[in-house]
Amino acid sequence: MAETPIDPRSRLAPYRQVAEAISREINAGLYGEDGPIPSEPELCRRFGVARETARRAVATLREAGQVETLRGRGSFVIKRGGAVSEDE
Numbered sequence: 001m002a003e004t005p006i007d008p009r010s011r012l013a014p015y016r017q018v019a020e021a022i023s024r025e026i027n028a029g030l031y032g033e034d035g036p037i038p039s040e041p042e043l044c045r046r047f048g049v050a051r052e053t054a055r056r057a058v059a060t061l062r063e064a065g066q067v068e069t070l071r072g073r074g075s076f077v078i079k080r081g082g083a084v085s086e087d088e
Contacts, residue, residue, distance in 0.1 A: 018057035
């Protein structure tokens with residue numbers, strides 16, 4: 001069973017619910033600047049969603065400028081002064 005299941009009665013699509021939950025945690029400082037957010041498999045397990053739903057949630061956070069995804073490394077909170085670079 002999911003730790004933080006999405007609300008099936010919500011007007012928000014499941015991916016938006018996941019994105020908003022992670023966004024709130026980013027804003028609360030849970031992951032820290034340039035820290036990693038949970039991986040897609042972790043999001044699937046935590047929220048009880050399909051991989052594509054988790055992927056779309058992360059894409060939404062990327063589009064909002066909150067995270068940057070580095071191929072093969074994961075998704076990281078963007079520093080307030082700019083994006084995480086490949087060299088870090």
